[in-house]
Amino acid sequence: MISSRQNKKHVRRATATVEFAVCIPLMLLFICGGIEICQRIMLRQTATLTAYEGLRLAVRRYTTTAMVQSRCESILSDRGIKNATVAITPTSIENQVRNTPIRINVTIPWQGNTPLRFLAGTAGEIRAQGVMVRE
Secondary structure (H helix, E strand, O other), rough: OOOHHHHHHHHHHHHHHHHHHHHHHHHHHHHHHHHHHHHHHHHHHHHHHHHHHHHHHHOOOOHHHHHHHHHHHHHHHOOOOOOOOOEEEEEOOOOOOOOOEEEEEEEEEEOOOOOOOHHHOOOOEHHHEEEEEEO
């Protein structure tokens, strides 16, 4: 015969198992969502930093478009960003006179740059833009 003490112990174990089964999916969802949000914040910061650093180089007098493009691509590759595009306007900054605005647009697609694609999908991109005037 099973005593009431053993029966209570069995009920407690069953309750803990059910609570665990209910809580684990929610915990995993919150953890994966947090990782995805942090990754997207990092992508946004990277796009902003790339545009800013590219502009800092672009506004100097003897800088070429190739130097700016190379610097931007170097920052993106150092951070492991794939398939990003950097657009510099005007396309040739070598012949620009003083006080000419120079614009850099950085576009980073989510596809290939987020670890948990199944949560928020891969459609979309992050963009950053900056403008400075040539010295």
